[in-house]
Amino acid sequence: xxxxxxxxxxxxxxxxxxxxxxxxxxxxxxxxxxxxxxxxxxxxxxxxxxxxxxxxxxxxxxxxxxxxxxxxxxxxxxxxxxxxxxxxxxxxxxxxxxxxxxxxxxxxxxxx
Amino acid sequence: xxxxxxxxxxxxxxxxxxxxxxxxxxxxxxxxxxxxxxxxxxxxxxxxxxxxxxxxxxxxxxxxxxxxxxxxxxxxxxxxxxxxxxxxxxxxxxxxxxxxxxxxxxxxxxxxxxxxxxxxxxxxxxxxxxxxxxxxxxxxxxxxxxxxxxxxxxxxxxxxxxxx
Amino acid sequence: xxxxxxxxxxxxxxxxxxxxxxxxxxxxxxxxxxxxxxxxxxxxxxxxxxxxxxxxxxxxxxxxxxxxxxxxxxxxxxxxxxxxxx
Numbered sequence: 334x335x336x337x338x339x340x341x342x343x344x345x346x347x348x349x350x351x352x353x354x355x356x357x358x359x360x361x362x363x364x365x366x367x368x369x370x371x372x373x374x375x376x377x378x379x380x381x382x383x384x385x386x387x388x389x390x391x392x393x394x395x396x397x398x399x400x401x402x403x404x405x406x407x408x409x410x411x412x413x414x415x416x417x418x419x420x421x422x423x424x425x426x427x428x429x430x431x432x433x434x435x436x437x438x439x440x441x442x443x444x445x
Numbered sequence: 446x447x448x449x450x451x452x453x454x455x456x457x458x459x460x461x462x463x464x465x466x467x468x469x470x471x472x473x474x475x476x477x478x479x480x481x482x483x484x485x486x487x488x489x490x491x492x493x494x495x496x497x498x499x500x501x502x503x504x505x506x507x508x509x510x511x512x513x514x515x516x517x518x519x520x521x522x523x524x525x526x527x528x529x530x531x532x533x534x535x536x537x538x539x540x541x542x543x544x545x546x547x548x549x550x551x552x553x554x555x556x557x558x559x560x561x562x563x564x565x566x567x568x569x570x571x572x573x574x575x576x577x578x579x580x581x582x583x584x585x586x587x588x589x590x591x592x593x594x595x596x597x598x599x600x601x602x603x604x605x606x607x608x609x
Numbered sequence: 610x611x612x613x614x615x616x617x618x619x620x621x622x623x624x625x626x627x628x629x630x631x632x633x634x635x636x637x638x639x640x641x642x643x644x645x646x647x648x649x650x651x652x653x654x655x656x657x658x659x660x661x662x663x664x665x666x667x668x669x670x671x672x673x674x675x676x677x678x679x680x681x682x683x684x685x686x687x688x689x690x691x692x693x694x695x
Contacts, residue, residue: 339614346618346625348523349652353625355530356632356648362640363580364539365632367568368526369648374563375523380622380655384662387615395465396670397658400677404651407681409562409569411647414688416570416580419640421692426539 338386345379348372362424363416370412377404451492456485497550497608504607511603515560518599522565529582540584541570544577544593546601553608560600567596619659626652643687650680 355368378401385397463477485492498504529536548554558569558577566582579596586592629652632645654673661669 335611336614339611339618343614343618343621345655346621348527349622349655350625350628351523351527351530352648353628353652355526356645357628358530358535359537360535361539362644363568363570364537364582365641365644367566367580367582368530369644370568371519371522371563372526372530373648373651375519377651377655380618381658383618384658387611388662388665392468392667393670396667396674399462399465400654400658400670400674403674403677404654405563406559407677408651409559411681411684411688413558413562413569414685415640415643415647415691416568418688418692420570422640424638424640426541 335387338383340383341379341386342383345376345381345383348376348379350376352376361426362419363426366412366416370408374404374408448489448493448496451494451496452485452489454495454498455488455492456481459484494550494552497552499607507603507606511600511607514599514603515563518560518564522563525565536583538583539580541578541580542584542592543589544579544597545589546575546577546593546597548575548601548604548608550608553604556608557597557600557604560604561596564596564600615659615662619656622652622655622659626656640691643684643691646687647684650677650684653680 349372352369352372355372356365359365359368381397381400385394388394459481460478463481464474467473467477546554546557548557554572558572561567561569561577561579568580568582569577570580571578577597579592581592581596586595626649629645629649633642633649636642636645654677657669657673657676661667661673
């Protein structure tokens with residue numbers, strides 16, 4: 334049982350590492366945020382779940398459940414707030430980008 | 446009637462949170478219950494957004510299905526991120542596209558935006574009424590209708606039943 | 610056996626923490642640094658949970674919950690500051 338928990342924890346740590354590598358390597362802010370949000374969410378969920386399996390006591394499990402639900406709800410919201418603020422102050426997309434509908438629409442709104 | 450439904454749901458949420466944190470000691474249960482009741486009465490005007498949840502057997506069944514599909518999408522999106530990050534050439538083709546949703550309730554729209562953020566290659570940047578602006582890491586269909594079909598539909602049909 | 614795997618996982622997550630910290634130092638401007646800080650707080654929650662597992666004390670999980678709440682509010686406040694000033 335403890336072996337299964339430790340393997341789940343190891344997978345979670347690998348996902349955390351991939352998210353951090355994505356934040357380090359990606360070319361612009363939005364792509365960094367994509368890698369950062371998704372990989373750290375699943376990585377921390379798996380990491381904490383594996384710890385809860387290894388720790389036997391019931392109290393431990395319920396606390397970890399609260400933490401997991403909390404992370405699932407708050408992590409996308411904070412990254413959404415950051416992306417919105419970044420686009421509002423005009424952080425540019427990378428040159429490899431294809432299109433930007435939001436910029437077009439907000440400029441149209443200014444002209445009215 | 447509607448405002449009491451929201452207050453009741455807020456009370457149950459707070460009480461379950463306290464139950465998970467403090468265990469089943471009777472004294473602590475009484476104190477937590479009174480505190481949850483006072484808090485939910487205090488914020489009952491803000492709890493109106495909880496009143497849009499449809500409580501029925503069918504929506505419960507769809508909630509279970511939704512959680513299942515959401516977890517599968519989360520795992521898929523992580524494998525996608527892993528594939529892109531580990532490739533030395535960084536295979537990305539990013540852009541911001543605009544999609545529309547049919548949902549009308551506020552809580553449903555929040556849940557839909559969160560789900561879009563955690564699914565493969567998409568990140569919600571801005572929401573204006575029923576329009577979502579989504580940063581897509583690999584734009585395959587720049588047209589608004591096909592982008593809606595590809596990103597929004599698979600969650601929308603479940604959230605539509607749960608939140609109306 | 611399982612203890613060794615738990616420790617390897619902790620080392621891997623600490624390397625991840627170091628990479629995000631590097632982005633926090635190198636980041637060309639304030640929004641990029643905030644993104645790195647956001648990822649750092651999530652990884653730190655995991656590391657706090659691991660410390661609780663190592664010392665066999667449940668109280669560290671409470672610390673992790675409160676840390677997550679405060680960091681969430683901090684990130685949202687930073688985003689508001691970026692958007693329109695204080």
